Amino acid sequence: MAGRTELTSYAYRKTRARVLADSDVCIVCGHAQADAVDHIVSRARGGHPTDPDNLAPIHGVTGCPTCGRKCNNEKSDKPLTQVTRLKTSRDWYASP
Numbered sequence: 001m002a003g004r005t006e007l008t009s010y011a012y013r014k015t016r017a018r019v020l021a022d023s024d025v026c027i028v029c030g031h032a033q034a035d036a037v038d039h040i041v042s043r044a045r046g047g048h049p050t051d052p053d054n055l056a057p058i059h060g061v062t063g064c065p066t067c068g069r070k071c072n073n074e075k076s077d078k079p080l081t082q083v084t085r086l087k088t089s090r091d092w093y094a095s096p
Contacts (some may be wrong), residue, residue, distance in 0.1 A: 011052050019055045027056040028071035028083055029064050036060030042077035 019037045026034040034057035041047030041054055048054045059071040074085050 001027055001090050009050075012042055015016075015050060015052050015055065019052060024057050026064060026071050027080065028058060029067050029069050031059075031064050031066040033065055035062065035073060038071050038072055038075060040080065044080075045079070049078045 038054045038058040039047045
C-alpha cells in the first residue's frame with residue numbers, strides 16, 4: 001500500500017466514519033449498507049485524498065447485500081458519469 005498512507009491515518013479513519021454515519025447509501029447502486037467510502041473524484045484524476053466532500057459511501061470488498069454488485073471495483077478510478085447506476089422506482093441518490 002505504498003503511497004496510500006492517508007488511508008490508515010487517524011484523520012482519514014475519522015472522516016470515513018463520519019461519512020458513513022451521515023449516510024450508508026452507496027453512490028453506485030443506490031442501496032443501503034455501504035461499508036466503505038470512495039473518492040468521488042479519484043486521486044488519479046486529481047481528487048483530494050482526505051477531503052470529506054470528495055468521499056462518499058460505497059459497497060466495498062464484500063459487495064452490495066441487495067444487488068450483489070461489487071460497486072467499488074466497478075467504479076474504479078472512473079468518474080461517476082461513466083459508471084452504470086441502477087434505475088429504480090425510488091431516487092436513492094437524492095439527499096434526504
